[in-house]
């Protein structure tokens with residue numbers, strides 16, 4: 001087992017990464033605690049019982065709510081269902097909400113924990129690769145509104161993250177591969193050595209090799225913990241985590257969140273950011289090609305056509321301008337200077353944005 005400490009003063013916590021981990025160890029010794037496990041219709045039946053047993057082993061009384069799987073459950077109607085279940089289970093201010101699932105459940109249950117009784121404790125038990133390396137760490141919680149994604153939420157740190165790699169054995173292949181895009185991102189933005197190790201471990205990554213996964217997931221969590229500790233509320237450097245996300249979010253929006261998975265959109269977005277980076281930051285062309293090459297070897301899309309559809313540039317440009325992280329309708333990009341080092345807040349000339357899109361719009365290189 002590996003442990004990564006997230007250093008945030010009195011909101012500090014540990015992330016445990018390994019196989020067959022305990023859950024709720026951070027609460028050991030406290031008596032009479034209640035836990036509501038929130039999961040979804042895929043994960044609950046597979047891993048819910050074990051999670052509850054592990055919590056009971058720490059002395060907690062548990063109950064569980066499974067919401068339907070899928071992004072549509074990340075809304076205020078299901079938030080109300082969680083509040084109802086929390087009241088029914090008799091949760092009090094010392095109780096804990098346990099988010100067992102991918103990023104959807106993590107965001108939904110996280111916001112419930114942030115708001116129920118003005119805040120109860122939260123344990124994240126991520127079960128997708130994306131949620132292990134990204135959404136369960138750093139304290140962002142949210143629900144969607146009909147008007148857009150993640151428009152309501154809170155920064156709310158968990159007291160513990162238990163990333164049990166054994167749960168990944170049931171994760172569908174496409175979801176797993178999609179999560180690898182975020183892993184590649186950490187290499188590009190922060191750690192060229194991690195990137196090199198990934199290039200050498202493609203087979204191990206694709207076969208979900210236990211040792212490779214523990215090493216890679218732990219390193220990604222270390223990087224996210226370091227970035228979050230520098231900038232918990234996204235006032236500055238935390239923006240580097242959005243590498244590939246400016247176009248990625250626009251693609252997700254234009255494909256109505258159903259045509260492609262988050263990691264797939266981010267993969268194409270990273271190839272796009274690589275093109276811009278060569279022009280704007282002198283990102284070496286061979287490093288740009290290594291990023292696209294690794295994404296491709298991992299089975300990720302590297303061109304817009306690989307997503308099975310080609311949204312018009314004007315629509316994507318409009319979606320980038322409307323992103324909630326945009327100021328004055330000018331999209332800001334994270335751009336690579338070299339592998340492991342990026343600059344953030346970069347405005348890019350419109351002609352160049354379109355030119356780079358033509359390159360990646362052409363599909364896989």
Ligand SMILES: NC(=O)c1ccc[n+]([C@@H]2O[C@H](COP(=O)([O-])OP(=O)(O)OC[C@H]3O[C@@H](n4cnc5c(N)ncnc54)[C@H](O)[C@@H]3O)[C@@H](O)[C@H]2O)c1
Nearest residue numbers: 042043069102103104105127128130131135140167170171
């Ligand atoms: N808070 C953050 O910082 C942050 C960061 C990135 C993404 N997000 C959010 O995360 C969500 C996406 O997360 P995701 O990609 O994990 O998707 P997800 O939670 O929707 O899970 C993807 C699918 O995999 C299934 N699944 C999950 N774990 C499984 C397992 N072990 N075995 C079998 N099936 C399993 C789920 O039921 C679902 O059908 C989005 O809502 C996004 O906005 C949040």
